Amino acid sequence: MSLGLGPIARLHTRGLYRLLNSRFSWFVDLKVSLEAKEELRFWAEKLVLYNGHRFWNAPSAVRVVFSDASGLGYGGYMVEHGCHVAQGQWTEHERGKSSTWRELAAVVRVLGAFASKLAGNRVKWCTDNQNVIEPEWIPRAENELADYFSRLIDYDDWSLNPAMFQTLNNLWGAYTVDRFASSQNSQLLRFNSRFWDAATEAVDTFTVNWKGENNWLCPPVYLIPRALGHARNCNCEGTIIVPQWRSAVFWPLLVGREGQFYSFVKDHWYIDASPGLVLPDILTTEIWQEIGAYKDPQLAHLSKALPDTVLKARADATVKKYLGAFNRWSRWAEPKTEITSFPVSTTQFVLYLQHVGEATKSKAAVVEAVNAISWIQRMAGQEEVSHNGLVKLVMEGLQRQLARPKEKKESITVEMLQEKVDAMSKTPSLSEVRLAAICLLAFAGFLRFSEIAGIRCCDVTISATKMVLNIVSSQTDQFRQGDQVPMARSGSVTCPVAMMERYIKLGRLELSSTGCLFRPLVHTKNGESLRPTGSISYTRLREIVMDKLKNLGYDPNRYGLHSFRAGGATAAANAPGLKDRLFKRHGRWKSESAKDGYVKDSEERRLEVSKRIGL
Incomplete structure (x- = not known):
């Protein structure tokens, strides 16, 4: 019976077998015991329920799938002539779900991704959560690859804002296929993906002919050259999104030496850093x-x-x-x-x-x-x-x-700048002269960091008596009309004009160039030199300034880059005979309150108030 009914036969035939074993011949009459009667009654009622036990073990699975989930996402793969991978990230809402929910969701999504491959086959599913699925639990150590995919963050999995996409779709569409996407960020119903996905048309878009479609191409940056080459080989139409990186390897594939796009680029659109069409729902x-x-x-x-x-x-x-x-x-x-x-x-x-x-x-x-x-x-x-x-x-x-007392940074003084210049070596390096020029310029011109970083070489004009800076854009210049900041030669060691001339000479800068004036440094065995492009960053400049103040014996926590603008404004405000209108114009302030916020009056000038009230 065990062969036909399984292990249940042994449990409910013990009394019957004891009765059979008590016989001494096949022809004797036996008295049926109470236990044997109960077993006969059981089989009369339950046999139909237990009939159908397999005579042999089930055939082995022809597909094997592993899946796993982490706090970041899910991953899974199918072992079949190589490794087919399905992977994705959780939404912020899904990350808050229980681990069992995420494991179940991982099984559902991986199953959906491989549905066409698994249809009609017996599947062995392996996961390391015992609450999820019955067929086979495996220890986490044996599920490392699926665990790796579940923790994988695809930093190249990005897309354009849907509102911006819709604008381009109205302009150059309608687009038919999103060639670089996933189910989480696809702009269109039809898409190709990097990993297996339930709704994808193809895994690895480069295995598909793009001809005959209006393709939407938003590839990872490192795949832009390959995407351009595949588009040309397929002789297809489409729109590709690329960063405006003129130094990137893909830029010469789009733009010739004259700075014009090649003829195969029929139209183009520069999307600003804060474009007007990225606003959701508006x-x-x-x-x-x-x-x-x-x-x-x-x-x-x-x-x-x-x-x-x-x-x-x-x-x-x-x-x-x-x-x-x-x-x-x-x-x-x-x-x-x-x-x-x-x-x-x-x-x-x-x-x-x-x-x-x-x-x-x-x-x-x-x-x-x-x-x-x-x-x-x-x-x-x-x-x-x-x-x-x-x-x-x-x-x-x-x-x-939430009101808290304001802790304003201290102002840099002329004496501190003199100490800084005096501390320079007899033959100062390019980095020393660059820092001195920035400090003196920011102090004398009441400059913000954004203005310092935005100065180009062609914005500087130097003559025998003065230097004039052309400020193209400023925080208070809402309509970008520009402004000019003149600085006189002083003949002292802290003269900003003389220090600027030293910097230009050491850095081998051409004042006709449109490149940034204050650039990052390159250190080589031959010494220091300026990079051909780019501007010094806020973080790096602040780090250098704070280190210098610390070396001079000052507490760097009491100062910031704005301390130079405040220090120059304070020195000018306390200088006798300087007209307030010129002072305000030099600092590019639009209101008296904004200007006064930068000025720290000297105690001597404040004492003048009590001296003149007649007491």
């Missing part, structure tokens, strides 16, 4: 739908250019900051089913403001959130949250709660 609002509804070619062209023009009302840095604040609001709202990120509800937004205040302990973060959402609503033609009375009260309340 272009779908009623006002923009109406603007974009015109069929006339000239009106359609104007409507497409309008969003970018609207964004130019704010500086690029401001737009970038507001976009970041809006994205933080969207991420906070996403997992909450009762809250929608756009359009913004006032009753929901005040709860977010409370969250920002509690999480950041920063007044600036609260104000930034209000300004960013208001800016988004203004462009969308909606009522702004900043005009709402409740929002104003919440913002004022948080500002009072």
